[in-house]
Amino acid sequence: MTTHKQDQLRAEMLDSVRRFVDREVIPTATPLEHANEYPTALVERMKELGLFGATIPEEYGGLGLDFTTYAMIIEELCRGWMTLSGILNTHLLLAYILRMYGTPDQKQRLLPAMTTGEKRGALALTEPHAGSDAQQIRTTAVRAGDSYLINGSKMFVTNGRHGTMFALAAKTDPQADPPHRGISLFVAEKGPGGCTVSRDIDKIGYKGVDTSEVLFEDFPVPAANLIGGTEGAGFKQVMSGLEVGRINIAARAVGVARAAFEDAIRYAQQRETFGKPICEHQAIQLKLADMATKLEAARLLTHQAARKKDRGERCDMEAGMAKLFASETAQEVSLEAMRILGGYGYTKEFRVERYYRDAPLMIIGEGTNEIQRIVIAKNLIRKYSI
Numbered sequence: 001m002t003t004h005k006q007d008q009l010r011a012e013m014l015d016s017v018r019r020f021v022d023r024e025v026i027p028t029a030t031p032l033e034h035a036n037e038y039p040t041a042l043v044e045r046m047k048e049l050g051l052f053g054a055t056i057p058e059e060y061g062g063l064g065l066d067f068t069t070y071a072m073i074i075e076e077l078c079r080g081w082m083t084l085s086g087i088l089n090t091h092l093l094l095a096y097i098l099r100m101y102g103t104p105d106q107k108q109r110l111l112p113a114m115t116t117g118e119k120r121g122a123l124a125l126t127e128p129h130a131g132s133d134a135q136q137i138r139t140t141a142v143r144a145g146d147s148y149l150i151n152g153s154k155m156f157v158t159n160g161r162h163g164t165m166f167a168l169a170a171k172t173d174p175q176a177d178p179p180h181r182g183i184s185l186f187v188a189e190k191g192p193g194g195c196t197v198s199r200d201i202d203k204i205g206y207k208g209v210d211t212s213e214v215l216f217e218d219f220p221v222p223a224a225n226l227i228g229g230t231e232g233a234g235f236k237q238v239m240s241g242l243e244v245g246r247i248n249i250a251a252r253a254v255g256v257a258r259a260a261f262e263d264a265i266r267y268a269q270q271r272e273t274f275g276k277p278i279c280e281h282q283a284i285q286l287k288l289a290d291m292a293t294k295l296e297a298a299r300l301l302t303h304q305a306a307r308k309k310d311r312g313e314r315c316d317m318e319a320g321m322a323k324l325f326a327s328e329t330a331q332e333v334s335l336e337a338m339r340i341l342g343g344y345g346y347t348k349e350f351r352v353e354r355y356y357r358d359a360p361l362m363i364i365g366e367g368t369n370e371i372q373r374i375v376i377a378k379n380l381i382r383k384y385s386i
């Protein structure tokens with residue numbers, strides 16, 4: 001796609017998403033969130049807007065947007081409701097892995113139906129005993145004729161119930177040393193028998209979207225669904241996909257921080273104490289200035305990581321920095337917004353309480369911020385090696 005066409009498409013998409021958020025998301029998000037209700041109607045509208053194919057190339061029917069535009073779209077969506085970005089995240093993460101590493105047959109078979117949202121992806125990496133240390137997963141995939149039989153249990157699978165297929169990491173060689181060489185990645189499409197969504201996990205925020213535990217018992221996955229057709233390449237594939245996931249998380253955090261800042265600056269001009277609007281008190285001004293400055297910095301880091309991914313370069317350090325800074329910013333800014341709203345900020349009558357409950361997920365999900373710091377430091381030591 002030419003730069004001009006990409007710019008035009010970016011402007012059009014952002015305009016459509018902005019209108020969708022203002023007219024349909026903001027008025028409905030709070031009741032849906034408080035009821036922990038799946039946003040079926042909003043998901044259908046997201047399909048109509050083409051968001052399930054946002055970053056899938058045009059040759060497979062997608063919009064072929066770059067990751068910078070994707071980050072802008074995610075920010076807009078999360079200005080309305082962070083949950084909506086989670087419905088897209090692992091779906092587009094799987095699409096990215098297929099685009100990068102899938103066989104021609106896998107791309108042709110799966111990507112077109114993903115663009116429409118007919119097929120919906122999820123990521124089944126984490127297990128009850130293995131999150132940060134993903135190499136320690138215990139789920140196994142054993143070849144049996146034209147299939148692999150999957151056995152194991154996956155934890156915290158976002159879209160686990162509403163998704164139709166998983167990017168599923170499993171050990172094809174449990175004895176491999178180092179362990180990551182024994183991990184393979186499969187597209188496991190749900191089917192009868194052997195795959196059970198055993199429960200949905202109740203969360204303090206990130207409501208509405210399903211985060212599930214999924215059990216696999218002799219669940220057959222066709223060998224044709226081993227991503228790239230090669231055993232032992234799964235860890236690298238999933239780590240590369242997580243760069244896209246971390247851009248999504250950073251952009252989400254920017255969206256939540258922006259919503260909190262915008263609600264706070266509006267309120268600060270309406271609420272009066274000691275004879276003037278609170279925005280005229282210097283203590284409030286200092287807060288607003290810090291909130292806006294951190295928000296801008298978080299957005300710039302996010303776009304920098306996305307641009308590097310768009311150039312086809314490895315961006316684990318930049319995506320890690322963006323995710324780390326933006327998520328800590330979202331947490332700080334949502335708390336500052338709550339302080340600015342005073343007692344009202346602590347009620348369920350204003351949206352700030354939701355931002356405050358949603359923000360910590362970005363600190364933990366897609367690799368905790370402790371792990372991001374480790375990734376960043378490893379890159380720095382390599383870069384500055386003497």
Ligand SMILES: Cc1cc2nc3c(=O)[nH]c(=O)nc-3n(C[C@H](O)[C@H](O)[C@H](O)COP(=O)(O)OP(=O)(O)OC[C@H]3O[C@@H](n4cnc5c(N)ncnc54)[C@H](O)[C@@H]3O)c2cc1C
Pocket residue numbers: 090122123124125126129130131132133155156157158159203206211361364365366367368369370371374
């Ligand atoms: C709402 C939600 C949705 C999620 N969605 C998905 C999904 O769709 N698919 C999926 O596969 N996973 C998903 N996850 C899982 C998520 O990625 C993990 O929770 C996360 O990676 C942390 O793993 P853990 O919870 O096992 O924590 P642990 O790995 O047990 O870590 C516990 C603590 O120890 C710290 N720690 C661990 N190792 C180190 C170290 N080497 N140095 C310093 N500190 C360390 C961590 O930072 C953390 O503070 C989701 C999680 C949540 C909460």
